Ligand SMILES: NC(=O)C1=CN([C@@H]2O[C@H](COP(=O)(O)OP(=O)(O)OC[C@H]3O[C@@H](n4cnc5c(N)ncnc54)[C@H](OP(=O)(O)O)[C@@H]3O)[C@@H](O)[C@H]2O)C=CC1
């Protein structure tokens with residue numbers, strides 16, 4: 245199979261490294277900037293617990309149009325980078341190829357439930373419907389991951405904790421292509437499983453990402469740091485309850501997940517027992533790097549669902565305002581120009 249990882253940053257770099265280590269398929273990566281130069285020159289290095297290895301992708305490029313047609317394209321860019329890349333992602337796909345959107349938050353294909361309920365694009369996530377038009381939700385699989393990673397320097401990824409990859413078809417079917425992608429990941433030491441309700445998986449992860457990503461970005465604390473300030477831990481718990489209420493109004497019952505999510509700061513967000521791990525959420529990594537943040541996918545769209553269902557969310561309202569402001573103040577001139 246030909247497999248491409250589009251956006252080889254923290255998660256995509258980890259994914260590509262594991263796929264290449266397994267050695268079963270032709271794996272290419274699309275990257276840019278320093279990351280592109282470093283992977284091209286020195287390969288991709290993964291540091292994970294006491295393991296360290298370096299692999300070389302079959303191709304490393306910022307010109308996806310130069311790659312041959314791909315059977316699977318994992319899209320591991322941040323949500324806000326995806327619309328601008330929609331044509332390139334679509335152009336990479338073989339006629340029966342599939343995309344796997346590896347993301348936190350509400351994904352752009354959310355309203356598509358199959359040919360009978362085709363849905364419409366969500367303006368906060370896909371403002372010009374570029375993903376909807378060029379990629380098309382019928383060619384997308386959802387993927388929610390528990391795997392904390394950082395780019396420690398260009399070309400070098402540190403896997404900090406957790407290894408759980410949940411994948412599902414937007415229409416809930418158990419398709420052959422879903423099974424093939426799960427097999428691909430499992431063969432590469434990534435613990436992947438198919439879920440019937442990928443939206444429930446996304447909501448469950450949002451119980452963590454809404455409070456942890458935003459509060460860690462605002463305070464610059466790692467996840468475990470939130471548990472050191474009682475007011476922050478209480479705020480986290482209040483936000484978890486708001487997100488659960490918004491999900492419930494949207495038709496997803498998360499009552500069995502609420503207490504687990506509230507414990508996340510005390511466990512440092514590790515779900516695999518690696519209590520010593522110091523996890524810095526991706527949104528905190530973006531603030532520190534002066535990059536744009538997944539404000540709309542993780543916060544804004546959740547707020548939009550709350551508005552649509554008349555669900556009060558006073559804490560989330562404050563977070564959305566603060567994180568939008570934080571993003572403006574933290575962007576590097578290059579990131580601001582690209583925005
Ligand atoms: N990091 C983590 O631990 C976790 C992240 N996630 C989720 O996984 C997804 C990916 O996050 P993460 O890996 O942290 O993100 P990163 O920012 O580390 O990686 C994304 C990469 O894609 C690159 N990119 C963006 N647009 C393009 C383009 N057009 N062409 C080539 N490269 C491009 C970025 O480059 P540039 O930097 O120049 O923009 C960056 O290197 C997010 O949805 C995140 O919320 C989920 C769980 C944990």
Ligand SMILES: CC(C)(CO)C(=O)C(=O)O
Pocket residue numbers: 348389390391392452453456457513523524525526527
């Ligand atoms: C907070 C964390 C690590 C939870 O797994 C995450 O999803 C992220 O960094 O975006």
